[in-house]
Amino acid sequence: MEKRYNSFAGYFREKYGERLQKVVIDAGFSCPNRDGTVGWGGCTYCDNAAFHPGYSTPGKSLKQQIDEGIEFHRVRYRNTKAYLAYFQAYSNTYAPLERLESLYEEALGHPSVVGIVIGTRPDCVDAAKLDYLASLKEGRVMKEWERHVGGKIWRAPEVIMEYGIESCYDSTLLRINRGHDFAAARKAVEMTAERGLDAGAHFILGLPGETREMMLGECDAINGLPLLSVKFHQLQIVRGTAMEREFAAHPEEFVTFRLEEYIDFFIDMLERLRPDLYIERFAGEVPPRFVKSTPWGLIRNVELLRLLEQRLEARDTRQGALLLC
Numbered sequence: 001m002e003k004r005y006n007s008f009a010g011y012f013r014e015k016y017g018e019r020l021q022k023v024v025i026d027a028g029f030s031c032p033n034r035d036g037t038v039g040w041g042g043c044t045y046c047d048n049a050a051f052h053p054g055y056s057t058p059g060k061s062l063k064q065q066i067d068e069g070i071e072f073h074r075v076r077y078r079n080t081k082a083y084l085a086y087f088q089a090y091s092n093t094y095a096p097l098e099r100l101e102s103l104y105e106e107a108l109g110h111p112s113v114v115g116i117v118i119g120t121r122p123d124c125v126d127a128a129k130l131d132y133l134a135s136l137k138e139g140r141v142m143k144e145w146e147r148h149v150g151g152k153i154w155r156a157p158e159v160i161m162e163y164g165i166e167s168c169y170d171s172t173l174l175r176i177n178r179g180h181d182f183a184a185a186r187k188a189v190e191m192t193a194e195r196g197l198d199a200g201a202h203f204i205l206g207l208p209g210e211t212r213e214m215m216l217g218e219c220d221a222i223n224g225l226p227l228l229s230v231k232f233h234q235l236q237i238v239r240g241t242a243m244e245r246e247f248a249a250h251p252e253e254f255v256t257f258r259l260e261e262y263i264d265f266f267i268d269m270l271e272r273l274r275p276d277l278y279i280e281r282f283a284g285e286v287p288p289r290f291v292k293s294t295p296w297g298l299i300r301n302v303e304l305l306r307l308l309e310q311r312l313e314a315r316d317t318r319q320g321a322l323l324l325c
């Protein structure tokens with residue numbers, strides 16, 4: 001079947017001729033909207049335990065987490081040899097530069113790791129941190145670093161920034177207690193691109209107060225950012241969060257989607273997204289124990305991707321179609 005959207009899974013195959021698999025690690029970071037620096041309590045939708053695998057816990061060393069993550073993924077991706085250490089939990093640039101250097105270089109010391117992906121907030125980067133990461137990517141920091149993995153020689157590590165932006169609307173960001181505005185996100189992504197670093201961004205579809213038209217309207221703002229990739233999740237109401245209480249009190253302020261509706265809606269977004277953007281994910285999975293209900297059933301991401309591709313074919317459309325008219 002012809003690919004009708006630009007899948008991030010294909011990015012590294014195009015670049016290196018093979019798959020690179022992320023291994024999630026928790027390095028024990030926090031967030032500035034949890035410790036009082038910009039706010040308390042964190043984002044209203046967030047329980048970080050719901051969004052990362054069981055092998056990734058801060059009580060383990062980075063090496064142990066990477067080793068266990070590789071074993072976990074080998075069940076499905078038997079031929080994968082090269083891995084990316086994915087600093088995912090909380091804000092992974094929220095520390096002094098010296099600590100960041102130590103953690104990133106420790107992860108890159110693993111013999112199967114050929115790069116790092118750093119999940120963070122837009123307000124947790126600055127020029128010094130990004131300059132260091134650019135030097136790391138250019139091979140000017142770990143000068144003896146070299147990997148012979150999967151029949152290839154890697155002379156410098158991959159370094160990718162992944163920013164949690166969540167919404168392009170300041171009113172939404174305030175309501176969900178993000179502690180930053182969209183201008184901060186734009187500035188962080190632009191500073192990242194100026195240094196030759198690749199940037200991805202994460203958005204949530206279905207946040208309170210946002211209509212379908214507002215969500216579709218975000219595509220213009222996303223297209224204007226110098227991003228390599230973008231990741232979307234449908235809003236999932238996690239047990240025990242402030243969002244759960246808000247949803248119970250005011251369900252009419254949330255747009256919810258049946259599975260078929262969501263796939264069609266996401267295709268409406270795809271048609272408005274520039275065709276060179278890589279789509280890393282279009283829906284999320286939260287373990288059932290973290291939610292009261294699973295309205296889509298226990299469908300896995302691979303099946304969601306199949307349904308998306310089938311619906312794109314049925315509608316005879318593709319990413320960026322409305323931009324090419």
